[in-house]
Amino acid sequence: MTLLLSNFAPPLCFIALSVFVWTDADRYTALGSVFPRTMAAAMAICSVLILIRSAAVLRANGRTSSPAERGGTESLGRPLSLLVVFGLWLFAMNTIGFIVSSAVAFVALTLIAERETFAPKRLLLIMVVGIGGIVGVAALMSDVLMVPLPRGILF
Amino acid sequence: MEILGYFSNALEPTNLLLALFGVAVGTLIGALPGLSATMSLAVLVPFTFTMDPASGLVMLGAIYTGALYGGAYAAILVNTPGTPSAIATTFDGFPMAKRGDGALAVTLATLVSVFGGLTGALMLLLLAPPLARVALQFGPAEYFWLAILGLTLIAALSVGNQLKGLVAALFGLMLSMVGVATVGGDLRLTFGTNALIGGINVVAGLIGIYCIPVLFDLVRTADPHLDPPQGSHVAGFRLREAFSILGRNKFNLVRSSVVGTLIGILPGAGGSIASLITYSAAQRASKDKDSFGKGNPAGIIATESANNATVGGGFVPTLVLGIPGTPPDAIILGALLVQGIKIGPTLFTEQAEITYTFIAGLILATLFMLPVGLLIGRYAYRSIASIPKAALVPSIAFLTVVGSYSIQNNWYDVVIMLVLGVIAWLIKEVGYPTSPIALGLVLGSIAEQGFVQTFLIGRAQGDIVGRFFQSPISLFLVTIIVMGLLGPALRSLWKARRRQRHPATEAGRSEASK
Numbered sequence: 310m311t312l313l314l315s316n317f318a319p320p321l322c323f324i325a326l327s328v329f330v331w332t333d334a335d336r337y338t339a340l341g342s343v344f345p346r347t348m349a350a351a352m353a354i355c356s357v358l359i360l361i362r363s364a365a366v367l368r369a370n371g372r373t374s375s376p377a378e379r380g381g382t383e384s385l386g387r388p389l390s391l392l393v394v395f396g397l398w399l400f401a402m403n404t405i406g407f408i409v410s411s412a413v414a415f416v417a418l419t420l421i422a423e424r425e426t427f428a429p430k431r432l433l434l435i436m437v438v439g440i441g442g443i444v445g446v447a448a449l450m451s452d453v454l455m456v457p458l459p460r461g462i463l464f
Numbered sequence: 465m466e467i468l469g470y471f472s473n474a475l476e477p478t479n480l481l482l483a484l485f486g487v488a489v490g491t492l493i494g495a496l497p498g499l500s501a502t503m504s505l506a507v508l509v510p511f512t513f514t515m516d517p518a519s520g521l522v523m524l525g526a527i528y529t530g531a532l533y534g535g536a537y538a539a540i541l542v543n544t545p546g547t548p549s550a551i552a553t554t555f556d557g558f559p560m561a562k563r564g565d566g567a568l569a570v571t572l573a574t575l576v577s578v579f580g581g582l583t584g585a586l587m588l589l590l591l592a593p594p595l596a597r598v599a600l601q602f603g604p605a606e607y608f609w610l611a612i613l614g615l616t617l618i619a620a621l622s623v624g625n626q627l628k629g630l631v632a633a634l635f636g637l638m639l640s641m642v643g644v645a646t647v648g649g650d651l652r653l654t655f656g657t658n659a660l661i662g663g664i665n666v667v668a669g670l671i672g673i674y675c676i677p678v679l680f681d682l683v684r685t686a687d688p689h690l691d692p693p694q695g696s697h698v699a700g701f702r703l704r705e706a707f708s709i710l711g712r713n714k715f716n717l718v719r720s721s722v723v724g725t726l727i728g729i730l731p732g733a734g735g736s737i738a739s740l741i742t743y744s745a746a747q748r749a750s751k752d753k754d755s756f757g758k759g760n761p762a763g764i765i766a767t768e769s770a771n772n773a774t775v776g777g778g779f780v781p782t783l784v785l786g787i788p789g790t791p792p793d794a795i796i797l798g799a800l801l802v803q804g805i806k807i808g809p810t811l812f813t814e815q816a817e818i819t820y821t822f823i824a825g826l827i828l829a830t831l832f833m834l835p836v837g838l839l840i841g842r843y844a845y846r847s848i849a850s851i852p853k854a855a856l857v858p859s860i861a862f863l864t865v866v867g868s869y870s871i872q873n874n875w876y877d878v879v880i881m882l883v884l885g886v887i888a889w890l891i892k893e894v895g896y897p898t899s900p901i902a903l904g905l906v907l908g909s910i911a912e913q914g915f916v917q918t919f920l921i922g923r924a925q926g927d928i929v930g931r932f933f934q935s936p937i938s939l940f941l942v943t944i945i946v947m948g949l950l951g952p953a954l955r956s957l958w959k960a961r962r963r964q965r966h967p968a969t970e971a972g973r974s975e976a977s978k
Contacts, residue, residue, distance in 0.1 A: 315894045323631050330638060333653065341650030343919055344912045345641050352634040359627050387683040388889075395861065395882055402865075403875060411865070415858040422857035424686045435855045442859070446866055454507055456870045 316363040320356040327353040390421050406461030408447050415439045470820035473518060474828055479821075482523040483829045487836050490530020494546045495538050495844075496863060501531030501547070502791040503870070509799050517803040518818050522825030524799055528792045529581055529775050529829050532735060533837060536573040536768055541566060541848045542860065544674040548666065548906050549735025549771035551899055552618075552743045554674070556756065556763030561845065563759055568702040568709075570841030572761055573768045574834060575706055576717055580769030581830035583721035584728060584776025588783075589823050592812065595777075596784035599729050604921065605932050608914030609941035610730065611907040613948070614737040617744040618900045620948045628896045635891075636904015637911060639664050639884070646909050647916040659876035668868040668877040669884050669905045673898050675864045676885020682857050689849070689856060701838055709761045716746045717765050724770030728777020731789040735771035736906050742770040744948065776826065783811055783819065 327349040334342035334349070394417045401410035416436055423432065450456040473479070493504045504527055512520025535547030540557035553573065560569040587595065602610070615637070619629030642653045643663025654660040682689060710717060720742035727738035746766035747756040756763050778789040779796075786807035788794035800807060803818075811819050848856075868881040888898045922931030933939060 319891070319894045319896060320631070323635065326635070326638070330641075330653070337645070337650040337652060338648050340648030340916055340920070341645040341652060344915050345638070345652065347915070348634050348637050348641075352631060352638070355627050355631045355634065359631065362627070385684070388680040391679060391683050391857075391861075392886065398865070399875070399878055399882065402878075411862060415862060418858035418861050419854045422683050423854040425852070425854075431852075432854065435852070439855065439858055439862075443862060446862070450866065450870060454503075454870070456873055458869070459875065 316367070317360065320359040320363070323356040324353050324360075327356070387421055391418065394418055394421065402461070403459045404461050406463040407458040408443060409461070409463045411443045411447075412440045415443060470817055471824040473817070473821040474522060474824035478516075479519050479522045479825060480828065482519055483526040483825055484832050484836070486523045486526025487530035487829050487832045490527040490532075491534035491537075491833070491836055491840060493527070494531035494534020494536075495840075496534075496546065496867065501528050502795065504531060505792050505795040509795055512799055513802060517805065518821040518825070520799060520803070521796070521818070521822040522829070524796050525775075525822060525826040526829035526832070528796065529772065529826060530833065530836070531792075532772055532775055533574070533577040533581070533768075533833050535771075536577065536764075537570065537841070537844055540569045540573060540764075541845060542675075543678050544860075545670065545902075547735070547771075548670060548902070549739055549774070550767070551670075551736055551902055551906075552739040552767040553764060553771075554899070555743065555767075556758070556760050559757070559759030560761065560764070565759065566845035566849065567842065568705055569761070569764055570845055571701050571703060571706045571838060572709060572764050574837035574841055575710060576720075576765045576769040577772040577837065578830055578834050579717060580721040580724055580772035581775060581833065582827060583718075583769075584725040584773035585823060585827045585830060586776070587722075587725045588776040588779050588826075589820075592780050592784050595726075595729050595780045598726070599731060599781045599785065599787070601935075601937060602730055603935070604914040604917035606914070606935060606937045606941065607730075607910055608918055608932070609938050609945065610737065611911035611914065613941050613945050614740050614907055615900065615903055615911070616945045616948050617740050618897075618903050620744065620952060625895065625897060626949070626952065629900050632891065632896050632898065633900035633904045636901040636906075637908045639669065639901070639905045640908020641912070646913045647920075659879070662872075664880055664884070664905065665868075665871055665874075665877050666906055667871050668881045670902050671864050671868050672881035672883070672885035673888040673902045673905075675860060676882065677889040677892055677898065679857060679860055679864075679885075680889050682853055682860075689851075689853060701842060703838075710765065713746075713762050713765045716749065716762055717769055719745065720766040720769040721773045724773030725777035727770070728774030728789065729780045731781050731787045734778070734790050735774045736903060738770040738774050739767035740903070742766040748951075772830070779823075779826075783807060 330345050330349040331353075334345045337345070394414055398410055398414035401413070404410075416439075419432060419435055419439065447458055451458055474483075489504065490501065494501060505524055508527065509524065512524060515523075532547060532549055535545055535550035536553050536557065538544045538546035539550040539553035540561050543554050543558040545551045545554055557569050557573070560566065615633040616630070619626055619633050638653070640663070642660050643651070644661060645652055651661065723742050723745070724735070724738040727741065728734070743756075743763055743766045746762050747753055750756065750760070750762055752760065774789075778793045781787040781789055782793045782797050783800075784807075786797065788797045797807065805811070805815055805818055851859075864881060864885075865878055868878045869875065871877055888901060891901070892898050918931050919928055922928035925931060933942060
């Protein structure tokens with residue numbers, strides 16, 4: 310099932326995307342639609358060719374190799390946690406402020422990425438240096454490069 | 465002789481210091497994904513208004529050339545191109561760093577960047593007016609084919625996955641269509657949200673496409689990010705080894721530098737196309753094609769010499785025609801205009817002093833890249849390799865957020881960066897290459913503008929298809945595109961037939977090659 314999914318789902322998604330772009334181009338002027346339509350058609354053709362090739366390989370070999378399978382069976386827990394932290398960070402950036410949200414996210418990401426034996430001193434050092442760096446970069450951005458960072462209710 | 469006099473202006477202590485400062489700042493900025501040469505130039509331009517014109521321009525040129533070179537660091541050490549020009553450097557740079565040759569890769573990148581930069585600057589110095597005429601030969605159809613050439617080359621480089629590479633490139637082109645249309649002004653693929661009206665920012669997109677999958681991979685496995693082997697033979701600059709490799713790749717180096725300069729002359733084309741074309745040429749010319757993408761130093765030699773050569777090339781149309789090829793060129797052009805310098809073919813005669821001092825400053829800045837780059841490179845690889853993942857992951861994540869936010873001070877850019885990063889990771893997981901997506905995003909507007917303008921001219925002339933294939937340059941580019949797409953398939957077909965006809969000879973050959 311995973312093999313079928315990884316070989317056939319992406320080209321089907323790309324075909325769906327090209328159909329969407331083609332139909333969305335109905336709303337555009339002739340000038341605005343000519344390029345999207347040409348590219349959508351090219352994408353659909355290439356995706357169909359990929360489907361045909363995948364089917365042929367599947368028929369010939371009985372099974373196809375899945376890149377996910379080739380890559381091993383590492384857990385997706387950490388990447389998903391990272392994604393959640395990233396999402397919350399972006400949400401919190403505007404509400405509680407750039408520096409505070411970044412500091413909290415830094416700590417959370419440090420814990421997610423930590424693979425070695427739990428060493429409180431080492432982690433504390435990373436966090437202190439990291440948070441110092443965040444404050445430094447934020448000062449550089451807002452005071453030197455004049456990039457106003459989101460302030461939120463804190464800072 | 466007169467030119468040598470102008471060179472002595474550039475050698476004044478103030479100019480030397482400014483060039484050194486510019487290269488160091490530019491290199492550090494270029495090494496950080498999201499902080500671009502354009503941004504640093506834009507911030508520092510006002511400071512140059514109070515300076516002597518030549519000094520100000522020397523500093524701006526130095527920042528630009530340093531930033532373009534700095535992009536190689538992130539490409540080699542973190543697998544993330546610091547600038548779009550360094551996309552192709554990731555192909556062999558990161559595998560080299562991964563296997564413990566990061567210091568060698570950085571040294572090679574430094575040496576060839578200096579060579580490429582000098583080639584571009586010297587061609588600007590000696591051949592600017594005639595080279596500018598080459599740029600004028602490129603019309604909309606030629607630009608369209610040039611962009612398509614870049615995309616097909618990167619797709620063709622996706623060994624065994626050419627079709628997937630093409631689909632990924634087309635996906636990148638579709639991403640570039642989001643927002644207001646380049647020609648026609650339609651609002652496209654915005655899903656009714658104002659956040660997408662401005663389109664997908666190229667730099668934010670690149671950060672997402674390259675950095676987010678790197679972060680996911682870092683937290684997913686327990687393997688170290690880089691694994692430098694211990695021992696004296698891999699420590700230090702590894703200059704002798706680098707020169708030995710350069711000696712074996714001298715033709716590749718010269719070809720890539722000259723081609724990089726010539727592509728740099730074409731406004732808009734820039735380092736990303738130059739580095740891909742030269743990378744592809746290096747791979748085709750190599751006897752060991754299969755090692756490309758797995759850490760072949762020839763790949764870095766081709767891409768880094770070419771993208772630095774585009775600096776000098778890019779100044780040809782900027783100075784002679786007043787047509788800036790890239791955003792940094794446009795900022796420097798603005799600085800020139802503010803200083804009261806009149807752009808045009810007479811620039812090299814009527815305002816020779818400032819022009820030649822600027823070019824001399826560019827050459828000096830390129831030479832300064834050698835000590836600055838080697839010094840930074842020596843410690844960068846060891847530092848990145850020694851940083852634990854627990855510190856590396858949050859640091860890269862923070863830089864991605866700051867980098868994508870600071871481009872336009874826009875929170876939506878950060879969201880778009882994250883979304884594109886997740887899409888790129890998923891696409892990578894199912895076996896599609898992500899570099900064509902990035903290049904599609906970079907080249908999309910050039911491709912569309914060329915396509916639509918050619919379509920319009922062709923329609924007015926009553927021969928749309930003919931217009932696309934009318935000029936010799938277009939036909940030449942189309943021939944390379946077709947060869948690039950069909951070449952690998954035809955080569956394997958030819959090999960298979962040969963094997964069928966002479967099985968014994970082919971078996972002997974494959975044994976010998978092992």
